[in-house]
Amino acid sequence: MTSHETGSGPASAPDYGDLGRRTAMRRAQLGLSRTEVAARAGAATGYLQYVEEHSATPSIGFLLRLADALDTTVAELIGGTAELPPGFDRAGSHPEMRELGTAECRERLSSHGVGRVAVTVDGVPAVFPVNYTVVGDLVGYRAFPGSGPAAAAGHEAALEVDHIDDAFRQGWSVLVMGPAHVVTDLDESLTLEEHAFTAPWAGSGRQEWIVIRPTQITGRRIEVPG
Incomplete structure (x- = not known):
């Protein structure tokens, strides 16, 4: 088979x-x-x-x-791969890599999802999964004040989103980069809350909004001909 x-x-x-x-x-x-x-x-x-x-x-x-x-x-x-990391299978035959245009990147970023934010915590690089929300040109996520994901505030930050199709050994990734800040404006915070698709999967209490204002959005896609 x-x-x-x-x-x-x-x-x-x-x-x-x-x-x-x-x-x-x-x-x-x-x-x-x-x-x-x-x-x-x-x-x-x-x-x-x-x-x-x-x-x-x-x-x-x-x-x-x-x-x-x-x-x-x-x-x-049937959920047989639920506990496995994505991309568990072998590579496809003659894979091709292509760059995604800005419009394609924004389409895949969509209005919400789960991504990984890269930050520096106590001088050490770290990556944290977060539920993110896109409102206009901003990408925001909620975090505990003082937590790892909140460390992005006040610095240049990066948020990566991807999708892996194990059945066809294909996938794509989008990288968003730009300055991040804590949302202190009440109207901005309410707008983010109104557009948020879901509460954080990790649980309640994450009420501090961190927003990245993208200065660069890039993406790549792996395709397997045929």
């Missing part, structure tokens, strides 16, 4: 109870309707709805077709 059929990496016990959520999320990422995915997988739309909304245990044949329809792997759909 190919890695596209089954995925790769250490074997994990299938968790079919998570299949529906992962299927719906992947379908949303691709911008596909249930009808479109069902047609690709050779299944009834009603059955795909059942899989997404109930605890289903479909056959391996359906899972293989569903994975192909969603351009992913069975392992990804």
Whole structure:
């Protein structure tokens, strides 16, 4: 079997109870309707709805077709790679690297997500994952006052966002660089709160907004022909 059929990496016990959520999320990422995915997988739309909304245990044949329809792997759909770092598979055949234009970088940065902010803490470089929000030309995230991510304030900072597609050994990364500051203006803080898609995944109490005003946005993409 190919890695596209089954995925790769250490074997994990299938968790079919998570299949529906992962299927719906992947379908949303691709911008596909249930009808479109069902047609690709050779299944009834009603059955795909059942899989997404109930605890289903479909056959391996359906899972293989569903994975192909969603351009992913069975392992990804059932959460078998959830505890593994991204990019666990081998490199693709003859990969190509290309630069992303500013508009492409902003499109991938989107309005929110999880990125990694690079700072210097006590003279030592460090990187922290943060939930970020994009408002106009600003990129902001919340942190505990005095914490590692908050150390970016008052300095030039960098925030990196990326996506890895293990099924096709492709991916992209976007790097945002510019001066960072603590938000003290009430109106600016309220605007950031209004646009924030979610509270910090790491938990409550992170109420200090740190904002990066980008002076440079660059990006790269790895593509595998064919």
